[in-house]
Amino acid sequence: MIERANLSPEQDAAYRAALTRALEAGAAVLRDGGEALDAVQAAIQIMEDDPLFNAGRGAVFTAEGRNELDAAVMNGADLTAGAVAGLTTTRHPIAAARAVMEQSPHVMLIGPGADAFAASQNLEQVDPGYFFTERRWQGLVKFLTDNNLPVPERPAGAPPAGMASLEPAPPLNERKFGTVGAVALDSHGNLAAGTSTGGTTGKRWGRVGDVPVIGAGTYASNQDGCAVSATGDGEYFIRATVARDICARMAVLRDSDRPGMIPCGDHGEVCFNDHLPDSWVAAQEEIDEAESLGGKGGVIVMTRDGYAHFAMSTPGMYRGEVRSDLEPRVAIYADEE
Numbered sequence: 001m002i003e004r005a006n007l008s009p010e011q012d013a014a015y016r017a018a019l020t021r022a023l024e025a026g027a028a029v030l031r032d033g034g035e036a037l038d039a040v041q042a043a044i045q046i047m048e049d050d051p052l053f054n055a056g057r058g059a060v061f062t063a064e065g066r067n068e069l070d071a072a073v074m075n076g077a078d079l080t081a082g083a084v085a086g087l088t089t090t091r092h093p094i095a096a097a098r099a100v101m102e103q104s105p106h107v108m109l110i111g112p113g114a115d116a117f118a119a120s121q122n123l124e125q126v127d128p129g130y131f132f133t134e135r136r137w138q139g140l141v142k143f144l145t146d147n148n149l150p151v152p153e154r155p156a157g158a159p160p161a162g163m164a165s166l167e168p169a170p171p172l173n174e175r176k177f178g179t180v181g182a183v184a185l186d187s188h189g190n191l192a193a194g195t196s197t198g199g200t201t202g203k204r205w206g207r208v209g210d211v212p213v214i215g216a217g218t219y220a221s222n223q224d225g226c227a228v229s230a231t232g233d234g235e236y237f238i239r240a241t242v243a244r245d246i247c248a249r250m251a252v253l254r255d256s257d258r259p260g261m262i263p264c265g266d267h268g269e270v271c272f273n274d275h276l277p278d279s280w281v282a283a284q285e286e287i288d289e290a291e292s293l294g295g296k297g298g299v300i301v302m303t304r305d306g307y308a309h310f311a312m313s314t315p316g317m318y319r320g321e322v323r324s325d326l327e328p329r330v331a332i333y334a335d336e337e
């Protein structure tokens, strides 16, 4: 769990700096009139390259001691989408998801075929050892030991055990919730969402979570005025169809005359009379629904008028926001503004 007690001041600062770098990469695209999809990809690639996050380099390990990466992207303008699962050699899974969306007739590719497709699109391929981090390996060893499961050999190419590591010390009970995602609205009025993850520590049998399932961990629709990326207990987020439901709830809320709702934006947004915007209410109701099934997690939501909202049922979620009229703002714990 992401809690104050689990992060040292140095780790806290490192996460905030990393989030700011990702926000700046996305903002740079949008500032130049670029597309929401490019902004989402730019922000996510920064986090995929950063060993702090459970995505790309820094992904958690499967029970067999491998890194199997999942990602998805969706274009709100035309509801096209692309997803990949179980990648082991593609450096930027989000770029592979984008290529599936734009360069293939399919929506989801898995396993070696997905890596082969990414390679055919000239996306950078790396030795699987590239994804090794001591922090995540130790997290796997602890998880397997705690669950009386066999610990596999250290992967070939990993630095010898006990070698001094410059990586920040691990909060070892952080099994999940380092998944990365981004949602964006561009100056053309288009929304996009993307998500990338290593999944859950010690996953087995080719397990795939919610991230590459369109409508569960990732969804965007200009029509609904909504883009969503989720992190959390994937099994529950799939069953609750979290991301799609948030967008559907927002569309319904906007079109309904539920008691207590008042107009509060220039673009048809509605608020409850306690000034909670429809996007916040939709996100919170959906997170509550996933929690009632047994799944914890959080979402980032972008609205068609450029407001970012967060909802979570966990004590923390790494998150941030930037707008053309706002400096980047980052937060970690649930009780931060």
Ligand code: ASP
Pocket: 054, 175, 176, 177, 178, 179, 197, 198, 199, 200, 208, 209, 210, 211, 217, 230, 231, 232, 233, 234, 235
């Ligand atoms: N949702 C991801 C999964 O289930 C894990 C996470 O967000 O931490 O694969």
